[in-house]
Every structure is written in structure tokens, then in C-alpha cells.
Amino acid sequence: SGELMDLIRREGQRMTAAQPSETTVGNMVRRVLKVIREEYGRLHGRSEESDQQESLHKLLTSGGLSEDFSTPYPPLRANVIEAINELLIELEGTTDNIAMQALEHIHSNEVIMTIGYSRTVEAFLKEAARKRKFQVIVAECAPFCQGHEMAVRLSKENIETTVMSDAAIFAVMSRVNKVIIGTKTILANGALIAVSGTHTLALAAKHHSTPLIVCAPMFKLSPQFLNEEDSFHKFVSPQEVLPFTEGEILAKINIHCPVFDYVPPELITLFISNIGGNAPSYIYRLMSELYHPDDYEL
């Protein structure tokens, strides 16, 4: 199984190098590697209680250095395939699992704010709308204005929706009860990489002490930190910001169109994922359950 893991790791490195901002690819590779380690450990006869992580306890009690994965076991392949199928089933059910928690968090006559378009948040709000009546304010999230699509979909379910520009976020925040957003990635310290404009929303919510709830499935949790590579910075064509028809000005100015924003963990109140609600300070624990520390660097 050591060879299998090396193969998977190599493929994972190639895929993540191709598009570094799509962190879920790397996350899934790490999950599969953890599955393989677990199945190997189970067959190797190690008890399931034993901690795979580095810990002070392990430093003191282990008899030798870490194991190698060279012993072949015929049933390993079938076990791994079964475990991966379970993983697939879990992934398919994530949006429903998150939506099922909607009723605990949304109450009648509340004003909810969100930004841009997130399928998870859409399902979350739709599920709550079946039993409760509330209003939603959607920030349009320029320059792609995906907020418009979100508003159309929500209003089809008879939810009272208002669209407003990003500049009005702070002005309206005093009337909002909760902010619910989706995200692209959750980092290891509990921070977010989310769509551009989310940091503004988070700061406004903090200023008014409005709870900020992030709905995101566990496969978005990535064991990386914000550091020198800054590979999450993705810039697209500035055509959206200033179209090419404005030819004369283009030579004299620099235009950027970043896609993502970094939101620090202090601004977030709660993470709602397919395994339940958690505080940002608890993220390190969820990470140790999903991934093995040797796999953090693919």
C-alpha cells in the first residue's frame, strides 16, 4: 500500500499544481490517503483506538520510529474501495445534511443577509422557508453580480428577497439579525477564502455584533495556512471592472479583478457543516480527524 499512496500523492501534486485555488482537489486526495492508512492499520492489527497523530503521549510511549507500509494484504484493496464508496455517499449527502440544520438557526420574522450565490446557502434557506417566514437581503457581489441569480432562485420559493449593492452593506447591517454565507475554502486556523466582498461583510457584521454563520461542507476544510505562496489569489480578466471599450483610460491605469477574499477567524461565529455546528477555534480538531499530518504537504 506504500506504492499506492505514492501513486496517489503524485497524481494529487499534479492536480493541485494545475489549479492551486481549487483546494477541494487536494483535500479529497488527502482524505483518500487517510482512508488507506486506516484500512492498512486495521489489517495490520493495530487497534482502532490508537492515535495516528503526533502527540506528546506518542512521543513518550512509542517503541520505535514510524511504520512503513510495505506488508501486502490481499483484502486491503476491497476494503479501500468500500471505504471510498462510503466517502462518496457522504459527499453526495452533504448539502442535505446542512440544510436539515436550518430550522435550528433561522427563526420567524428574521432578516438574513447573504452575499453572492452559494448552492449550500440556497438549500439552507429553502429548507427553512418551508416552515418559517423570513426576509433575505442579498448583496449583489460585483463585478460578477451572482447575487442576482441567488435572489431569483430564492424568490421562486416565495422568500421575500431584496438585492442591494455591496456599498450599502454597512448601511443596512443594523437591521440584519444574522449573516449566512458560503465559502470556497476553510483554512486550518478557521479562516475563510471566500468570494470577493466577504471580508467587508464580515467586518460590518462584527461592528454591529451580528452573528456570522458559514455554511460549508467538510470537504472544503483544507490543512493549509495563509502563507507565502498566496496561491489562493486568483485574478480574472478586468473586463468586468472596466470594459475594453474605455480604450483611452486603459493605458494610464492598473485594473485588478480579484476573485477571492481572506476572512480572519475572529470575525466568524459559527461553522455549519455536514457534521454539525462548530466554533472556529475547534477547526484544528476536525482537521486531525479528517487528515493525517504527514499528508498536509502533498
Added chain:
Amino acid sequence: CLADLIETFRAQLRDDPDVASAVAAIRVLLGFLKQDRGETIQGLRSSLLAAIETLSGVDSSVAVLSGGELFLRFISLTSLEYSDYSKCKEIMIERGEIFLRKVSLSRNKIAKLCHPFIRDGARILTHAYSRVVLRVLEAAVESKKRFSVYVTESQPDQAGQKMAKALRKLNIPVTVILDAAVGYIMEKVDLVLVGAEGVVESGGIINKIGTNQIAVCAKAQNKPFYVVAESFKFVRLYPLNQQDVPDKFKYKADTLKTNQNLTEEHPWIDYTSPSLITLLFTDLGVLTPSAVSDELIKLYL
């Protein structure tokens, strides 16, 4: 026999100034274990407790205490697995050697984890003399990064000057600043990187006096405050404020023995609360302050 212990400890610290005092303490205790003539676990425990007391009499820092407690815990865990005393002792000695070997690699592990957080062109502020921070900065230089460092002078022993000298040897541009100038320099700095003498259960740290001030200034100006510490420095204390830190750590061992009135003495360490710390880099990985207590619980419960 206890007097020899003190001599061996002093010799260890003298011959190898690069080794952490907790590691030296554990090495000395392992040697003590090898020579012990007792026949029972209880006897072993009580003689070890006496040995740790004497070692704290030489060097009263938190690190010696954490090293000692870790060793005691190590003994208890091993003795639970094997009931036969002589077999148990063999296993303990073997595991002790493995532990010491692993621990000597911990600084390199930390350096590998930490240096990606230092960007090209960064300005770093550090406090007093820390061998772990030195190792991290060395690793950053090896990966061809350019950065500059501000070191606080760190009175009363001017440890900052020692740090500056070591950094100049690595060709890093260094500026020594007054302890009082931290608030002034904070706006120019990109990140703060300090070592720790002890990491407490809440995720806070105990370090040379002045660290708390730097952490408060960093928080006020939104600069990240990073701590680098090896995992054997984790200690089972939970101070809620500066007064909760026991006096035996605040003052040097000689002062405690000679002086009865401690209100006239200046403390050598202070406590920095976890809310001021951004991340801790340890050989167990990069931890948020809330993850520290989890690690301690895994060991002690």
C-alpha cells in the same frame, strides 16, 4: 548522589550551550534512572521527585519543571504496561534514549514548519535570546529569503545583544532596540516571532519579561504574533493572570534561596495570554492556542 546530580546538570549546560535546559534535565534524570538501585516503582518515583527538586534548585526555570514532569509521566505510563520491575526498567531506558533522539530533531521540525511564514522582504520583531527562533531564521536564510530583524535589548541581562551577535553571523540585517521602543517600532514590523520557556494549558506562554508587552502592542496594531516552542515545554499550569504564576519561576534559584522579601525583586518572566497569540509552531505541528490544551489532555489523562 544528589550532589553528583547537580554537578552533572551544570556540566551538561556548560558543555552544550545549544541544548534546551529541559532536555539536559531529562538526560540527567535518565542517567539517574540507570544508576538507581531501588526495586520498586514507588521508590523510583520518590527518588525521582527528590532529584527534580534538586535540579530546580540549580535552575528554577519552567523548562526544567516541564522536562521533569514529562519524565515522571513517562515512567508512570511505562510502568502501567509491564508489571515486572526489571523488565520495566529496561524498557524505560530504551524508550528514554529514543525520546532523547526524537527530541533533538524537534528544532529542525519546527524550523521547517515555520520558515514558509516568513515572506521575502519581511521585517521581524523578536525578543531576547531564543535558540529556536535562531534556528527558524537560519532555515529562512537557507531558503534564500531576504528579511530584516529587530531585537529588543531585553534587560536586565541584555540577552538581546547576544541574539543580535548570532544573527549578524548569519548575515541578517539586525537592529537592537530598547525594550521601551516596542510600541514605537510596531508599525514598521510585519510579524512578531518569539520563543517560549513554557507553554501553559490555556495556550498562553511563559517567556522572558517584556513578552506580554510586545504581544499587547502587536494585537493593538493587528500584527501576527507567532510563538515557536518544542512540545516538551508544555506544562500543566493554568495561570489566569500574572500573579498566578508561581514565585519559584519568576525569580532565579539563588534569589529564592537567599532573599525572603520578594517584593523588592524584579521578576524574570511574564505570562502572555492565549488571546494575544496567533499561532504556535511546535514539533507536533502548527497549533492554534486552543489546540494546546488538547495535546496536554491527551498526555496526562
